[in-house]
Amino acid sequence: MLLRFRVQSSSPSQSFPDSSPHLCRPEERSALLDFKSTTDLVEDCEVSRGMIQTWNESEDCCSWEGITCDKVKGHVIGLDLGRNCLEANLTTNSSLFHLEKLQSLDLSHNYFHYPNISFGFGRLKSLTYLNLADSGYMDDSLLFDEIFSLSKLVSLDLSDTYSLLLDNIKFQMLVHNLTELRFLILDSVDMSLVVPSSLLNLTSSLEHLSLSLCNLQGKFPNQVLQLPSLQLLDLSYNSVGGNLTQSNLSSTLQYLDLEDTNFLGELPHSIGNLKLLQELNLGPIDHVEMPNLILQEVYLSNNEISGSIPSSFFDLVHLTRVDLSSNNLTGTITPDMLSKLVDLRYLDLSNNSLLSLSNNGTAVNYSFPNLWSLKFSSCNIHKFPSFLRKAEKLQELDISKNKISDSFGSGYLETVDLRSNLLQGSLPILSRTWDSMQHLFISRNNLTGEIPSSYCNFTSLTVLVLANNSLGGKIPKCLGNLSDLNILDLRMNKFHGRIPNLFVNISSLFTLNLNGNQLEGILPRSLVNCNKLEILDVGNNNLNDTFPHWLGVLPSLKVLILRSNQFHGAISNSMPTFYFPQLRIIDVAQNDFKGLLPSNYFKFLKGMRDVAPADKVELEYISDHKQCLRTEGGVCLAHGIIYKDSVQVVMKGLLVELARILKIFTTIDFSSNQFHGPIPDELGELNSLLLLNLSHNNLTGQIPSSLGKLAELESLDLSSNKLEGRIPEQLTKLTFLSVLNLSHNELVGHIPEGKQFNTFSNDSYIGNFGLCGFPLIKKCKEPRPPSSQFDEEDDSTAVFEWKFALAGYGCGLVLGLSLGYIAFTTGKPWWVVKKVEKYQQKLVGRCNQIHKQRKTQKSNQRS
Template sequence: MGSLIWFSQILCLSFMLLQFRVQSSSPSQSSLDSSPHLCRPEERSALLDFKSTTNLVDNWFCTPRPIIQTWNESKDCCSWEGIACDKRNGHVIGLDLSSNCLEANLTTNSSLFRLEKLQSLNLAYNYFRYPNLSFGFDRWKSLTYLNLSRSGYMNGSFLFDEIFLLPKLVSLDLSNYYGLLLDNIKFQMLAHNLTELRFLILDYVNMSLVVPSTLLNLTSSLEHLSLRANTWRTQIWVPMSSPAPTLAATPSPPFDLQNNCLTGPVDHVEMPNLILQEVYLSNNEISGSIPSSFFDLVHLTRVNLSSNNLTGTITPDMLSKLVDLEDLDLSNNSLLSLSNNGIGVNHSFPNLRFLIFSSCNIHKFPSFLRKAERLEILDISKNKISGQIHKWEIEGMSSLYYLDLSYNFLTGIDLFGFGNLEIVDLRSNILQGSLPILSTTQDSMQHLFMSGNNLTSVIPSSYCNLTSLKVLDLGNNCLGGKIPECLGNLSDLSDLDLRMNKFHGIIPNSFVNGSRLRNLNLNGNQLEGRLPSSLGNCSELEVLDVGYNSLNDTFPCWLGVLLRLKVLILRSNQFHGAISNSMPAFYFPQLRIIDVAQNDFMGLLPSNYFKILKGMRDVAPADKAKLEYIGDNMQAVKLKAKYIFQALLRRGTSPLSRGASVSPIALKFSVKVVMKGLEVKLERIMTIFTTIDFSSNRFHGEIPKELGELNSLLLLNICHNSLSGQIPSSLGKLAELESLDLSSNKLEGRIPEQLTKLTFLSVLNLSHNELVGHIPEGKQFSTFSNDSYVGNSGLCGFPLTKKCEPPRPPSPQFDEEDDSTAVFEWKFALAGYGCGLVLGLSLGYIAFTTGKPWWVQTGAVDFLLRGDLATVAS
């Protein structure tokens, strides 16, 4: 939601700046265009001096090449990027350094204040500091546009003392200016001094000391006012006019107090000369019912009261009074209901285009909307709507292209004939029977979500006519039959989820060349045969999950050519044979999750294969900080936002004036991994989640030391195999490892002390092996229980009850005078030396003649070290 607000603000500010420059087309203002007139030497010098005092700070919102780096002494400064000059006299009148990530001090003597003819200044998204309480703003008497959004930090309100010195300001943006405080007195001064102000944005400014009624002093001149997230904690009021405003009434700026802490019921202030059109109060703590007088504001066009504590019932009669209403968002008010009472009245809603009632208390589909012919977006998800939705209830919504009814209790819906529908979300209902029939004219359908229902039948062949289809989500149903071959011909299809159904037969081998398929989930069906070779045509494939089927194939090394593949799940099938140890170095470069558990793979673990898994090695800290999910690609996560923006752009309006509460509608590709001995379902997979699960197969031989190079690995599970040898000490280099399961193998020797370096290790299972010796102590090893070591009779120490024998004391010291003792000791030493020499030569001869170091396998060396010669001899 934060990134959506940021994007909308930037877009709106661009519109405002463009509008401001067009409307203020005085001779000096119209000369903002670059011209061949040489800029004045003193102003060029001022710009170069300012450049020399700045540093560059790396951040995500910076432009790839800060324009200040392009400034050059040998060029006319009027031709420099970000500079606009007056055509007549060469004065610099426009400076735009936004998103340059510049770091500098702006003192009274800053060279920037020498640009005294400046009319437009944009320093947004930089890092400026103001060490003085007095600056040089008073020299910018002609400044009309000032944008300091997210451009620095100030502890206090001193900046406003300088802003008051700019009487010609038309547009002011101080949003996200950290530490900035605006009290009630200075807010009144702002309204009194800046009489030309038409655009004012103070989002995220501390205005906790401002009395909200003071805003009334601004309504006469402003065209746009945004005061989001200003930490107000007070009862909310709304300026309301009488139903019949006077002839002198003028439209007010948008009433935008989103993301504050406003409480209590909605009150109102009567203002007969005011026409209120837009109200945005989302993300507050407003309670009580919406007052009936609110619906007398007949000129309202856009209303957002989402994410509050509103109660009561809204009827069609109330809404019908708002004849100009276009956008209405009342979502996330769990006690607010929508009634169908009064549906006999002729409710036409001629202008309604955007309606969101998600997460309210709605029990019936609002059929009174059937005549809303311009309605484009309808979201009534996460409610208590039950039963069947008939065609006559929605057939009048001829412009509808976005319909979200997910997370309700619907048993059926008729979608046939809606030719404009592009996205339909019916997830998590109790839909029964066959899949909804779609007509051949519905080729505009792009996203169809119907997972988590009780649908039975096969997939209709008509779905293959949806040539624009990008997402088909039918998982967690009772669908059967064979997967239609023609689905592979849909070249635009990016996400196909058919998991947890009853599909049988083979996976279609019809994926076309150039397919855009990113996510394919067929987990939990009854599919047989081999993986189709045509998957090699899906160069954009990121997730392939065919777990829990009956596929019978060898390891698909050929999938390594899919350079974007991040998740490969083959769990619980009939895959068999050895995994090749000679794959090319460029195979599987981005693989993050590999799960081949519960199959019939055999042979040695492929050491060279582990070498090429670059996606599990050296993940950069910056990548770890990104909260991104595999398969989302950001476009899917913001699918709703994308469609809402498209709707707004169709109308040529600014997204900032909406503030719509849009929630992600991403197709979640979950996987199941074994952690702490239990199978855990990950609903969404973070890009930094890395796991290797080769458990429950027939692998033998030693654990490859190459596994220790995968230093970004979080989970390693190779239990229930026939692995032998010692635990490689290189596993101690897996610094990010959180879960390690080596249980139920034939591992021997001691537990490496290097494993104590794994400070994130929370799960360790070494049970049912042949390990011996003292269990390492300290750090994470002090947190593991007996269950981590059970079935290793040779282990001792904490947390086991078996104590380790204390080490033998060193040989006693003796004096040279104790000749008898010395002679006695040396006799035994020489005797042992002789026996050891004979035994060593004998063992060497056996090894040379037989070629088999049998004592390693039988543990003879260990017996030798303990002096158990009788056992060795046997």
Template sequence: MIHPIIQTWDKSEDCWLWEGITCDKSLNLSRNYFQYPNISFGFNRWKSLTYLNLSDSGFMDGSPLLDEISLLSKLVSLDLSLNFIWKLVDPLLLDNIKFQMLVHNLKELRFLILDSVNMSLVLPSSLLNLTSSLEYLSLHDYLQNNYLTRPIDHVEKPSLFLQEVYFSNNEISGSIPSSFFDLVHLTRVDLSSNNLTGTITLDMLSKLVDLEDLDLSNNCLLSLSNNGIAVNYSFPNLWSLKFSSCNVHKFPSFLRKAKRLNALDISKKKISGQIHKWEIERMSLQTLNLSYNFLTGIDLFGFGNLRIVDLKSNLLQGSLPFLSTTWASMLFFISRNNLTGEIPSSYCNTSLKVLVLANNRLGGKILECLGSLSDLNILDLQMNKFHGRIPNLFVNNCFLLTLNLNGNQLEGILPRSLVNCSMLEILDVGNNNLNDTFPHWLGVLPSLKLRIIDVAQNDFMGLLPSNYFKILEGMRDVAPTDKVKLEYIDDNMECFSGSGSCTVFTDSYKDSVKVVMKGLLVELTRILKVFTTIDFSSNQFHGPIPDELGELNSLLSLNLSHNSLNGQILSSLGKLAELESLDLSSNKLEGRIPEQLTKLTFLSVLNLSHDELVGHILEGKQFNTFSNDSYVGNSGLCGFPLTKKCEEPRPPSSQFDGENDFIAVFEWKFALAGYGCGLVLGLSLGYIAFTTRKPWWVVKKVEKYQ
């Protein structure tokens, strides 16, 4: 039965005139699909509208929407960001004329969001010369669509209200004009990742009396001067300063007076020598990033406020710094230096969540008291000289996500207390001297979240038990990158409320493991959750390959080479639909290569050499791309690409369904000398980076679906 009030509604009237209907002045139509170019949506009738969100809606340049919006003179907030559909609809394009027509009547506009809108034909200064009421202006370019390329010209009418400006990830060139700093009420400025040049002086910055957050990172030729008549200015409100990858050669001494400074990032510069305690002791720092410099010493420990310290990739020498038991730091990165000695026992009395000491020359035994760090999420000691047994340090309530001990001199067995770490996603103990049976005892867990397991180059032995592979839930049914939000393994880390530490953490720590992948020893950093790999190579495993391996349908790399595995290659491996690299070489595998492997349409590296395989080499699809090296050392194999011809005709083969488009999860890049302005080949958009560790100069680069 229809309610009596509803029966009074007249369809010929506007709905806000109906009894029982109330309307506010806000309209959120984000995440729709307004691709129809000639349809009027009637926005021009809503004269009192103050808030309009049309973000992520894919409307096209010819749509009358922009003309209608320009008539909404009461608008206070307008969001047109992310208006494109990947590979279907190009980003919304606003040239100078369209932009001026859009905003000329919006005199009360306070918030304007145009992230990832194509603004390549608009002068940045025209954006800053908008209505005097504007407070918030955002043109972040998350997917390289804005392409602001021109310099910021003179700001003619500095707004008395503009507080936040975000122009990051564009291609703005030239110097920042002094008139920009006449926007005296700016509190947050983000001009990072552009092509800015010139010098910013203290006199310029001191005009921004309300400045809280300044990000000028990744502008290679932009300099910061300590000189000027405002040399004694205290920056009373400055809370965060990011000047990474800019042209700075020494510690900015003027920051000593910035007592409220909470987060400081001056990484990837050319700062050398030593930083002394007195240079930063008056600040309220919780986050300090000095990574990728040329520092030889630093005296900063004992500060109770520090929670994140990143000193990786410097020239630090000597012993590890002492950590006070009262020190509040929770994330500590000091990898890739020249440190020696042992881990001080004082580290066991801190509240560390992350301890990254990788790629130094540290030695001695791993402290068993590290087990008292009940909140520890990441322990990365790879590529050092630690020896002895891995202590039984994994407590009942283990919250460890990453354990990386690769490349040391550890011996003995894996500690059985590791079974307590049910949240573990990366287990890397490769390249040690461990002597143990297969860790089948992990099979007592109902499920494992492991996505990367590497026990290569040790002395593990025994069968590969099927019950273990049954519980590897982290390698099964992981959605591909085109269906899920990109997530990284370290995203499970907690953030520090109100400290801005989430962003700094993702910049500071990138899970790093070395795996043999596609014929190379490769270092993986910032690992996507869709990346899954098993490396059991160079041990003494024997027996057949478990059929359950074929159920790990999200596995991307499988390396069982250089063991004593026997039996046949299982046809169930053909179900590993995402597999890109398969290495079963140097075992005792026999029989024919199963035809089901031709289903592996992503497979780009195959190594079946030095086994006891017989029969015809498979043809078609990916198998037409493999070379002689994939099959050498199998006297019973014949056919292309081997020179040995087959005496018997090839048996008839069944046809599998058509090929998939090649969508890979990887981007390969060479890490050459330098960062920021240095030479980098194959620069990715930041999803995942691989750095080669052997002198191969040709690495297959595969297209990544963004």
């Protein structure tokens, strides 16, 4: 849950006023030079401010960068070394602690080591500002003992010091001793043993309290929200909560972040009190003060806030950015309400399904002079908001997932999103005043007819998405004029004829999706010019061509979908080593390919080898198209995803659509063709492969034991071939295998036992009349052959057998992480899809935990 208030202003500076020259005291100058000599610069560090490297012993130390001196006595009172990429052993006897007149010390975001049994911070009795955020590993008991003695501290920042544990007793002592504190930042410090009611003892002069990711638990005292000087409170990502409706927010509050906590209730009416900010100063340090500022930004997205928006909210007339998206808000928003917000530039009310937008009111002709972004996705809108026709500066409009059936207005829009509405008839003829258009989404409507030639005039267009309509005719050749196009998504329509040779000039294309049309002929060879192409999906058409080996030179191609066409012939086995270097998904199923499986082709698929597994990487997605949502001074401060690539894959026999494509998702699907001969051993070298489907071919020979090296494999389908011999015992090493289909072959002998093989049902083996043993009813007459050396394990390893089975069966990467992004394509109703999406975060979180356990389990198994 997030309730966030911001102002467009910079944080108070931690620097002091300029000092007079030639005041440096010799002993302090020596101490600084000695400290410099003990530090090293971390290699390959890109964020170093490089201050300490500029210190020159021939110059007065008061003129050095990062140094501030007292104007009268020349003592060093300020030392700012934050973000200098310094590495050093900071011992108790470090010359740094000889600077006993220091009032401000910033060592944040460096790589200091604290090897001694005590620190030297307690000697710096004059400190009022101390910042040790992300500065190295510390022993919490020793550090806090010394900080307790710094009674003059006004600002303390120990954030991102993950080794620290602050229990209830220490926190009480900190609050009791540091009575001058105005800024307290403890993000990521472990406070699981701190009782939230202890926060009631904080000084009434506290202005900034940040406790994000501190593992706080229990009921949060609402009185803290009423501290008379409080301007910032961050409790995000904790298990604290309370009733927000009953909260009386302090009128001084500038920033309140309750994201991912347990607060509930309606938006409090006291929000209307948040009109002015107070001055920020740190007293004796003489920090730069901010003038009174008007509240400009309100963020309340992704909450459980219910009820209507209080009328007092619209009295915050100087708001420039408002985000109320993804809540349970109700009621009606009228133009009269919005017209009060004369400075409004950005408004997002999306994903409030019970909130509606009315065209009625005296302000329907109001021009909204500063509004440039408006988002009303999933807000129960039935008509295009007519009052927006006067918003001349509007550049971004999102009214997707509503019930709009009428046309929309003109303007100088750069982004228009009309996805999932009830638009009928032909595509709207866009006026020439829209030649600044960059992103156009009109997918999932009821549109018919052809693409107007006027669409070819939008030379700034980078994203064109017309998918899931009933559009027909031929794809216009003039789309080749859109030289900046990144995304062209025309899937699930009725386009016919050849794919035009568009790609001579469109070298910036990332995604081409033409799946589910009636296209014929061959793939245009000009696609070879698209050096940035990552996704090519032409599945489910009537294309008639040979395998496009010439696409192998594309350096960024990650997804190639040729499924359900009339591709034919053999796939050459003489591929150069540099072909398809990044390919992660290839699907050529349901075509007319013949010949042997291309062993060399598999051998050089480098994108499916040595990819870091899910327990070692952040979850990232292929070709998510991003847009800058907020810019200041020409620098983008926030990005948003404007387009998410998706593909259809077969999992567990069902054709499903992954609404986003994980970068670690790797699959090979050569099913339903006429391949013959053996399965190549080279497939076993693709050790990052997750899905392998070779079913419904004419493959012969034995299942190669090399498949047992596919350590990450979670789905294996070799059904409906002519494979013979025994099932290799090595396959029992596939500890994350959750789907196995070996049915309808000519396999014989014992079915292997142990680990994942204990979870598979009869369906995995039917149609193999020579197989016996669990789970089949047929018992084996001959004794089970002895396990090979490959399969031997001692008792300590066997303990993990069932845990591995659960990890694969219960939550493989494909059937776990990907499940959250599945949209069924087999006629399932949309409420099923929405229900799947609702549990997306819960599934991802559960699967992340299981995948993190992989590393521990594998380590224990090896030991």
